[in-house]
Amino acid sequence: MRRTLLTIVAILVVIAGAVALWFLSAPGPLSFAGGNKVALASYKDGKPTGVPAELQQASIEKRGEYLAQAADCMVCHTAPGGKEYTGGFAFKLPFGTLYSTNITPDKETGIGNYSDAEFLAAMHRGVRRDGARLYPAMPYNSYTYVTDEDALAIKAYLFSLPPVKAPARTNTLAFPFNQRWGMAFWSAFFNEDVRFQPVADKSADWNRGAYLAEALAHCGDCHTPRNLAFALDNRKKFAGTVSAGWYAYNITTDKGAGIGAWTDEALLSYLSTGHAPGHGTASGPMGEAVDHSFSKLAASDVRALVAYLRSVPAKPSSDLPSTLAGVAATSHRQGPDNGRGKQIFAGACASCHDWSGVSAITPTATLTGARAVNDPGGTNVVQVILTGMQRPNGLVSMPSFGSIYSDADVAALANYVTARFGSKGSTLTAKDVAKLRQQTAQ
Amino acid sequence: MATLKINGETKNFEATPDTPLLWVLRDVIGMTGTKFGCGIAQCGACTVHVDGKPVRSCLLPVSAVGDRSVTTIEGIGATPAGAAVQKAWLELEVIQCGYCQSGQIMSAAALLATTPNPDDSDINAAMAGNICRCGTYVRIRDAIKRAAGNAA
Amino acid sequence: MQLDDLTISRRNLLQGAAASGVLLAFHMPVRAATGPFAPNAFIRIAADNTTTLVMPQVEMGQGTYTSISMILAEELDADFAKVALEHAPPDDKLYANPPFGLQATGNSNSIRAFWTPLRTAGAAARAMLLQAAASQWKVDPATCSAANSMVTHAASGRTIAFGALINDAARLTPPEKPALKDPKNFTLIGKPLKRLDTPEKTNGKAVYGIDVLLPGMKFAAVAQCPVFGGKVAKVDDTATKKIAGVYKIVQLDDAVAVVADTTWTAKKGLAALDITWNEGANAKISSAEIWADLRAASQKDGLVAKHEGDAAKALAQGERIEAAYELPFLAHAPMEPLNCVLQLTKDKCEIWIGTQVMTRVQGTVAQLLNFPLDKVVVHNHLLGGGFGRRLEPDMALLSVRIAQKLDGELEGSPLKVIWSREEDIQHDVYRPVYRDTIAATLRDGKIDAWNYRVTGSSVLARWLPPVFEALKGVDFDAVDSAADMPYDIPNKHVEFTRAEPPAVPTGFWRGVGPNNNVFATECFIDELAKKAGKDPVAFRVSMLDKEPRLKAAVQMAAEKSGWGQALPARVGRGICAQVSFASFIATVVEAEVDEHGEVRLRRITSAVDTGIAVNPDTVIAQLQGGLIFGLTAALWGEITIERGRVQQSNFHDYRMLRIDEVPRIDVHVIKSGEAPGGIGETGANAGPPALRNAIYAATGVALRRLPIDRAALAGKRSA
Numbered sequence A: 001m002r003r004t005l006l007t008i009v010a011i012l013v014v015i016a017g018a019v020a021l022w023f024l025s026a027p028g029p030l031s032f033a034g035g036n037k038v039a040l041a042s043y044k045d046g047k048p049t050g051v052p053a054e055l056q057q058a059s060i061e062k063r064g065e066y067l068a069q070a071a072d073c074m075v076c077h078t079a080p081g082g083k084e085y086t087g088g089f090a091f092k093l094p095f096g097t098l099y100s101t102n103i104t105p106d107k108e109t110g111i112g113n114y115s116d117a118e119f120l121a122a123m124h125r126g127v128r129r130d131g132a133r134l135y136p137a138m139p140y141n142s143y144t145y146v147t148d149e150d151a152l153a154i155k156a157y158l159f160s161l162p163p164v165k166a167p168a169r170t171n172t173l174a175f176p177f178n179q180r181w182g183m184a185f186w187s188a189f190f191n192e193d194v195r196f197q198p199v200a201d202k203s204a205d206w207n208r209g210a211y212l213a214e215a216l217a218h219c220g221d222c223h224t225p226r227n228l229a230f231a232l233d234n235r236k237k238f239a240g241t242v243s244a245g246w247y248a249y250n251i252t253t254d255k256g257a258g259i260g261a262w263t264d265e266a267l268l269s270y271l272s273t274g275h276a277p278g279h280g281t282a283s284g285p286m287g288e289a290v291d292h293s294f295s296k297l298a299a300s301d302v303r304a305l306v307a308y309l310r311s312v313p314a315k316p317s318s319d320l321p322s323t324l325a326g327v328a329a330t331s332h333r334q335g336p337d338n339g340r341g342k343q344i345f346a347g348a349c350a351s352c353h354d355w356s357g358v359s360a361i362t363p364t365a366t367l368t369g370a371r372a373v374n375d376p377g378g379t380n381v382v383q384v385i386l387t388g389m390q391r392p393n394g395l396v397s398m399p400s401f402g403s404i405y406s407d408a409d410v411a412a413l414a415n416y417v418t419a420r421f422g423s424k425g426s427t428l429t430a431k432d433v434a435k436l437r438q439q440t441a442q
Numbered sequence B: 001m002a003t004l005k006i007n008g009e010t011k012n013f014e015a016t017p018d019t020p021l022l023w024v025l026r027d028v029i030g031m032t033g034t035k036f037g038c039g040i041a042q043c044g045a046c047t048v049h050v051d052g053k054p055v056r057s058c059l060l061p062v063s064a065v066g067d068r069s070v071t072t073i074e075g076i077g078a079t080p081a082g083a084a085v086q087k088a089w090l091e092l093e094v095i096q097c098g099y100c101q102s103g104q105i106m107s108a109a110a111l112l113a114t115t116p117n118p119d120d121s122d123i124n125a126a127m128a129g130n131i132c133r134c135g136t137y138v139r140i141r142d143a144i145k146r147a148a149g150n151a152a
Numbered sequence C: 001m002q003l004d005d006l007t008i009s010r011r012n013l014l015q016g017a018a019a020s021g022v023l024l025a026f027h028m029p030v031r032a033a034t035g036p037f038a039p040n041a042f043i044r045i046a047a048d049n050t051t052t053l054v055m056p057q058v059e060m061g062q063g064t065y066t067s068i069s070m071i072l073a074e075e076l077d078a079d080f081a082k083v084a085l086e087h088a089p090p091d092d093k094l095y096a097n098p099p100f101g102l103q104a105t106g107n108s109n110s111i112r113a114f115w116t117p118l119r120t121a122g123a124a125a126r127a128m129l130l131q132a133a134a135s136q137w138k139v140d141p142a143t144c145s146a147a148n149s150m151v152t153h154a155a156s157g158r159t160i161a162f163g164a165l166i167n168d169a170a171r172l173t174p175p176e177k178p179a180l181k182d183p184k185n186f187t188l189i190g191k192p193l194k195r196l197d198t199p200e201k202t203n204g205k206a207v208y209g210i211d212v213l214l215p216g217m218k219f220a221a222v223a224q225c226p227v228f229g230g231k232v233a234k235v236d237d238t239a240t241k242k243i244a245g246v247y248k249i250v251q252l253d254d255a256v257a258v259v260a261d262t263t264w265t266a267k268k269g270l271a272a273l274d275i276t277w278n279e280g281a282n283a284k285i286s287s288a289e290i291w292a293d294l295r296a297a298s299q300k301d302g303l304v305a306k307h308e309g310d311a312a313k314a315l316a317q318g319e320r321i322e323a324a325y326e327l328p329f330l331a332h333a334p335m336e337p338l339n340c341v342l343q344l345t346k347d348k349c350e351i352w353i354g355t356q357v358m359t360r361v362q363g364t365v366a367q368l369l370n371f372p373l374d375k376v377v378v379h380n381h382l383l384g385g386g387f388g389r390r391l392e393p394d395m396a397l398l399s400v401r402i403a404q405k406l407d408g409e410l411e412g413s414p415l416k417v418i419w420s421r422e423e424d425i426q427h428d429v430y431r432p433v434y435r436d437t438i439a440a441t442l443r444d445g446k447i448d449a450w451n452y453r454v455t456g457s458s459v460l461a462r463w464l465p466p467v468f469e470a471l472k473g474v475d476f477d478a479v480d481s482a483a484d485m486p487y488d489i490p491n492k493h494v495e496f497t498r499a500e501p502p503a504v505p506t507g508f509w510r511g512v513g514p515n516n517n518v519f520a521t522e523c524f525i526d527e528l529a530k531k532a533g534k535d536p537v538a539f540r541v542s543m544l545d546k547e548p549r550l551k552a553a554v555q556m557a558a559e560k561s562g563w564g565q566a567l568p569a570r571v572g573r574g575i576c577a578q579v580s581f582a583s584f585i586a587t588v589v590e591a592e593v594d595e596h597g598e599v600r601l602r603r604i605t606s607a608v609d610t611g612i613a614v615n616p617d618t619v620i621a622q623l624q625g626g627l628i629f630g631l632t633a634a635l636w637g638e639i640t641i642e643r644g645r646v647q648q649s650n651f652h653d654y655r656m657l658r659i660d661e662v663p664r665i666d667v668h669v670i671k672s673g674e675a676p677g678g679i680g681e682t683g684a685n686a687g688p689p690a691l692r693n694a695i696y697a698a699t700g701v702a703l704r705r706l707p708i709d710r711a712a713l714a715g716k717r718s719a
């Protein structure tokens, strides 16, 4: 009896140790690159941090604005229809909902009382002014790489905004996740608390790209799968995962599932306009990232990002096909027919997307070649149907159909669209759609 | 100054390249047969043909038309399918308020031009994108069949 | 000089005519020998024998131009193939819709209201022409006859065209009570004639209000405060000003407009504005609160609209069966979005518009501008759908307010203002929310007591206050088809509790009052039939002995729809019987409910006795269209309010039936010699209850709210 107990305890200890070791030995975001990390000051080829050349003489607020855009602060700190930077955006997690907070300089409800040191503690270590721990929905595991200089420029920019009174919404996390102190342990494991260090033998472009991607744009937060402890698993860096109800696709250099086969022009175009001919159009969180962040970056910075992405090792995705379907038939008669899905497509979709998938109206509505329609999971197709796609320029937009079609209808439509325009149709049910709806509902 | 080929004629006009064809037709060139209903490709009132294919002009930037030929409701009667549709529409008295009917006729004419003997599934596929608030659908279906010669 | 004389004599004569109740039979002197013969406000015959008919009602798809022309031409014996039509100018004295006292088109009464006046006008003109010919030929007018715009004297074989008689006829005094034709001699009325307005609608030539183009025209796009009653706080127009082609940004207290070289530029300019609204107190209003208020109000006693027998006593004696039915806000969403074209100068305002209320547009604009009435000129155009939305002048008023702000070079420019579809849906006057509560008892398998309360808004109170006041608050529209429900029930009590929703403007919507009343009544009748263990058709028929016309319609609809024949699982038939707008209609909808609760229409059959069907093909078309309109609402229609604003905006979230969702619709017109009834709105009443009853039959679920709740139907099948 005692022995059994001891054995069990021993086994548990060993497992715990192994897990801890596995976590602790987990690679960092730049581990794949190898090479020689050096202090910023000793990197010879220029300065990979800060703002692009054309902004170097600008005021600190202007520089901060650029960096805040590169870090995409606004999207998460703005509720749909709400005032910019006033928070209230909901993060739906398996264990409850978190709301972002007001980061306007309002003294009462915003960050107006933050000192420089307090701001840095929040950015780098996820520690709030009152000492409480932030949840990693705030990507401080990435922002920790942002230099003090850049972080304080962002602060200066935020402090130049009009203060808006907007009290935080109450999170609805279940126990034990509502215990913020627990995050101290999480941070100890997963938050390196170090600033960006360039790799000496990599080009300036690459290092700039690495800084943009890892410190500011925090690409991995969506595109890298997470481990059991909700930390990024860089063993599968950028290999794609579903996060917040959307599939953030594989952006490794894998030729099939990733972006290895994309041309530089395609990548540049996708990042700066949200669309690349033959590759579909960014929607959901990536669409927002393009609208509010990538599209505002200097061309040199977008090029740097592309250079960096090109170096990330290929990882296959077992759930994505390695070849994309070509143009569908022009006649409705050819191709699949699942009844309801086809019927909805005829009424609400065909006028813009065409039966062939090649839009007669705008290339941005062309479905051929889009990863979403070639994902047999159908996740993003469902989300786009539900929430539509609004671009700030108002020119390219797709209305949201979530309120008029039932879960069963949306499932049928998504299954039809993926079967008609993708390489393998999805088999979503009404229940699947209900779940996806839940995850993105604000 | 830009040009468009509309119903066989060349029209000169001035408009920013992003202006949808619909508004160039209606506001600049003064051809108001093509209607505005929703502006989001959901109703079909603005349907024209570009090189014979039905397109929603409310979202089609005029610059994307290029030198392709545009056919509107004002010119569709010159095509055999268009004339047959117009005739059947009057024979079966399809039209009520008529506001959606430019688009309905353009969609139906495009259907008949490629599918001379459409069945119900062809009609659904071609016409489901055209909303009629007056509810003329039953007669539209019959009139397409009439125009195709397999009279309803 | 003549012009003034003419005007004066017209007025005088009219006033006299109106006082004597014969509104239309007045004489208008003709000035020149070559001028047309215009015996009244509806008919002009020119020397070349063309007949122009002036349309007192507007054409919005209901076919009224053709039906009105048929009636006039019938009694006039004009050559129908050669008549020309003209929209009437705004003039309440000449063209008022008799029961409204206003030149309005609505309530499915164009034919009902104008049946006798138009026949009289046609017959009077014919009598004058016959008289003129007879005098020329020196024969007894009784020996002359007219046909195809010609007068014939059969005995002598002489004929003369109307056009050759106009000068002589103009000198005659119109008869006050000309002989009307015996309906059995009608040659036009009752025939399915081709519509006069449709050829131009097939080739892009028809001109709707939105199509009017004027030299030098500017185009405006408009954004009203999304919250009802909210105001503009501030507008940052930096980005808009940079757009080439934007001429002016107009700020009103409750709306902002951009005036530009095209509608597109104006829309772009509007989208680029950063508008801060002062949302005001209404920003708190939500659908949930509106429904809670309405439910509370429906507990209150209302004003009695009908009291027969002793419903209270009868209710106390039997088993009391109760239900409450709720209908949502609905938008009209006519295919032609709201718009107005106008040119405003210092002392004149000219308006081009498609409206159901021409004189109201003219009057309210004149009031706004403080102009005399004759300085506001309104040109009417075809309407791309009305459905009640164009019974409001708001689009003209807002457009005038925008035009008032044009200054400098823009001042006096012709302006076209178009609502986006989003504005159109979010700034409608909505079909009100209603809650109708009914309690009944059964006795010997029939209804013994019937206690009915309508709770909802009174559109009439806002739209036609004098009538509302004269009715002492019992809004006849709100209780239409309830106070006069057709079933023979010994104890009836019907009342109206007025409850206005906060902030949300309400208006007439195709089907008007009978909308909710036919729905609640017909749904409850089915529930009572079930209680009584009777077939819904047999149950209805057993209570319709006093309404033979409706009874016949019910029997015909049942027969034609295959009522009683076996159906597959999850498929049901439902019936709706109604007397509305003086038409007697029964409708059977056959529908299928799938395992997700999705509803598919399979077949629709209607039988209608609308009295004399002036143009039976139009009657069929109107019912088909009306049914689709009503079924669209039953399936999906609901405008919801959150934070004081409408949540729906365009066809992606305010769903419309599409062609692939509409089955065959067979309409059987019952031959009748009675005076014509209304038809345009009846289908909108018939569709929802018939569909709901079909669902009830298919699933056993008694839905009491619209639109249909799929979740309540998922997995359900009839026992």
Ligand code: FES
Pocket (backbone or CB within 6 Å): B035, B036, B037, B038, B039, B040, B041, B042, B043, B044, B045, B046, B047, B056, B057, B058, B059
């Ligand atoms: S206006 Fe173009 S589809 Fe509706």
Ligand code: FES
Pocket (backbone or CB within 6 Å): B095, B096, B097, B098, B099, B100, B101, B131, B132, B133, B134, B135, B136, C061, C335, C384, C385
């Ligand atoms: S005929 Fe009126 S919208 Fe179609």
